[in-house]
Amino acid sequence: MTDYRYPNERLILVVTVLLVLGVIAFTSVATLCGSLLFVAAMLLLALFLNWLHHSALIRQATPVTPQTMPQLDALVRETAAWLSVGNTVTYVAPAPVLNAYTFGLGGPKAIVLYAGLFSIMDRDELQFILGHEMGHVQLGHTWLNSLLGGMAGIPSPFGAAVILYFAFRWWNRACEFSADRAGLLACGNVNKAVSALVKLATGGAARSAVSQQYALAQLEKQDGDNQLGELLSTHPLIATRIQHLCRYAASDEYRRLQARVNQNRSDRV
């Protein structure tokens, strides 16, 4: 009882399905090519920005060498040797800011320390910061961040863009925990690592042990009210970083690695 079917109905259905499949295949290939082109453009942009940043830095900052800053140069070399980090170049930027960062796609990667750090950090705290930055270099965060950071901007539907945004921030925060561990291994003293982080968070206001204890309690209280802000940030809250670091400092894994770093230390003496 289906003989009344219009003769071309089945043929039209087949053609329609083939057309739909064709459109899906075409748009998939176009999306893939577009994404690959976007990634290539991002890579070129990252290389250009890196060159631009480096040129600007060389004009303003002082490279750390045995001639320009002998004591800091010795500390940089010592820290690199203890952590077995490859070739890096360290600069001191003149701004009175409490910050440090790394950049670079090829080698040697650059570590930038702002001058503000030197007025409030003691030698061990500075070594924690240097170790932290060298950790970023050694674990590949420095070049990965330059590339992947750009890829987080790949044009995507709104929902996917939000997922990418949060995913990259999640990864950024994980990188900070890893780099803090490198800083701890470099300075070898969890109290100094904690005091460096508290000083960074308080702008150097908390210097004595008592004021640091008070500042830490305040930070824990403030950070407890700011969990949502942490999700949007590339850096974990300072109180969270300190908790993670103290937990790591009490682990067997840390003791084993610290023993290896100390071996590197005594080999150099």
Ligand SMILES: [Zn+2]
């Ligand atoms: Zn960091």
